[in-house]
Amino acid sequence: MTYSPDAIRHVKLSTATLPLATPISDAKVFTGRQKPMTEVVFLFAEIITEQGHSGLGFSYSKRAGGPAQYAHAREVADGMIGEDPNDIAKLYNKLLWAGASVGRSGVATQALAALDVALYDLKSKRAGLPLAKFLGAYRDSVRTYNTSGGFLNASIDEVKARATQSIEEGIGGIKIKVGLPDSAEDLRRVAAVREHIGPDVPLMVDANQQWDRATALRMGRKLEQFDLVWIEEPLDAYDAEGHAALTAALDTPIATGEMLASVAEHERLIATRACDIIQPDAPRVGGITQFLRLATLADQAGLDLAPHFAMEIHLHLAAAYPREPWVEHFDWLDPLFNERLETRDGRMVVPDRPGLGITFSDQARAWTTDTVEFGVR
Numbered sequence: 001m002t003y004s005p006d007a008i009r010h011v012k013l014s015t016a017t018l019p020l021a022t023p024i025s026d027a028k029v030f031t032g033r034q035k036p037m038t039e040v041v042f043l044f045a046e047i048i049t050e051q052g053h054s055g056l057g058f059s060y061s062k063r064a065g066g067p068a069q070y071a072h073a074r075e076v077a078d079g080m081i082g083e084d085p086n087d088i089a090k091l092y093n094k095l096l097w098a099g100a101s102v103g104r105s106g107v108a109t110q111a112l113a114a115l116d117v118a119l120y121d122l123k124s125k126r127a128g129l130p131l132a133k134f135l136g137a138y139r140d141s142v143r144t145y146n147t148s149g150g151f152l153n154a155s156i157d158e159v160k161a162r163a164t165q166s167i168e169e170g171i172g173g174i175k176i177k178v179g180l181p182d183s184a185e186d187l188r189r190v191a192a193v194r195e196h197i198g199p200d201v202p203l204m205v206d207a208n209q210q211w212d213r214a215t216a217l218r219m220g221r222k223l224e225q226f227d228l229v230w231i232e233e234p235l236d237a238y239d240a241e242g243h244a245a246l247t248a249a250l251d252t253p254i255a256t257g258e259m260l261a262s263v264a265e266h267e268r269l270i271a272t273r274a275c276d277i278i279q280p281d282a283p284r285v286g287g288i289t290q291f292l293r294l295a296t297l298a299d300q301a302g303l304d305l306a307p308h309f310a311m312e313i314h315l316h317l318a319a320a321y322p323r324e325p326w327v328e329h330f331d332w333l334d335p336l337f338n339e340r341l342e343t344r345d346g347r348m349v350v351p352d353r354p355g356l357g358i359t360f361s362d363q364a365r366a367w368t369t370d371t372v373e374f375g376v377r
């Protein structure tokens with residue numbers, strides 16, 4: 001059987017705004033750095049080839065940045081028309097250099113992420129394989145934990161109720177937010193949740209970059225009594241040296257990386273041993289092509305992996321990581337897709353559907369605010 005050349009004939013970009021049922025607050029809100037989050041803006045990419053193969057990908061922005069991603073993608077996406085969709089790395093470089101004057105990180109590459117993910121979705125569907133299997137899976141399910149029930153806008157009773165619900169739904173771990181101006185209240189909330197879920201349920205905390213180095217060290221020592229899986233983002237995301245010092249000083253593992261917007265920025269975390277668990281976000285670093293580069297570096301350094309958000313993408317990528325990873329369960333994106341990911345016995349199951357295994361819902365179309373198309377449908 002010989003390879004039959006194919007070519008991209010149509011690219012559709014769209015932007016949609018997903019409203020959140022309740023405004024969400026983490027420590028950045030309580031310290032005055034940000035306003036409560038009320039929506040998430042998505043960039044969707046749909047690709048069709050001459051042979052009729054198709055792929056779907058997305059990127060996103062919380063708070064500002066969504067319109068910028070969409071605008072940048074609109075400027076470069078026509079460079080895909082006529083190209084072989086199997087040449088994903090070649091296409092990534094072509095689009096990267098088309099917009100290189102605005103850099104190779106942040107919005108410039110987050111705009112490419114939706115297109116890159118769509119190409120991987122297309123290629124794995126063409127092979128008839130779930131993306132995890134296409135990449136080479138180490139496992140058919142991944143440990144999972146819930147974050148969406150642990151935000152600081154929720155009362156501790158609400159957090160406990162949601163933790164119970166998550167465990168009953170087959171989600172293995174519970175993560176709650178910390179980083180309040182009153183550190184004693186943080187400790188009270190963590191103690192209440194640990195007592196509620198018991199000693200055997202994995203528990204994580206996330207400070208969302210709100211502590212200085214001295215506070216992080218003091219809080220880290222006080223939190224060790226709760227047998228946490230990790231302390232997440234105790235310091236500013238770019239303070240690699242501070243995170244490295246905490247990693248060396250504390251028994252509790254340190255996790256960080258979700259706010260970094262390139263492989264190069266993660267390389268600094270890895271080189272300084274600034275965490276025990278690295279938390280890259282494929283849409284934020286530029287897509288699956290970049291995530292796989294990063295994952296190779298992280299594995300070589302002996303780091304564990306817990307990708308941030310976007311479980312629809314990250315489940316597949318985590319399943320293909322050599323070390324036993326975690327994947328973050330968020331139900332926020334459920335209205336966008338017709339399919340649901342299964343959780344049982346503390347793990348999220350890799351779907352048997354080809355590609356990412358997701359299709360747009362009617363609600364996603366209804367929330368779409370603008371579209372642009374290139375090529376011939």
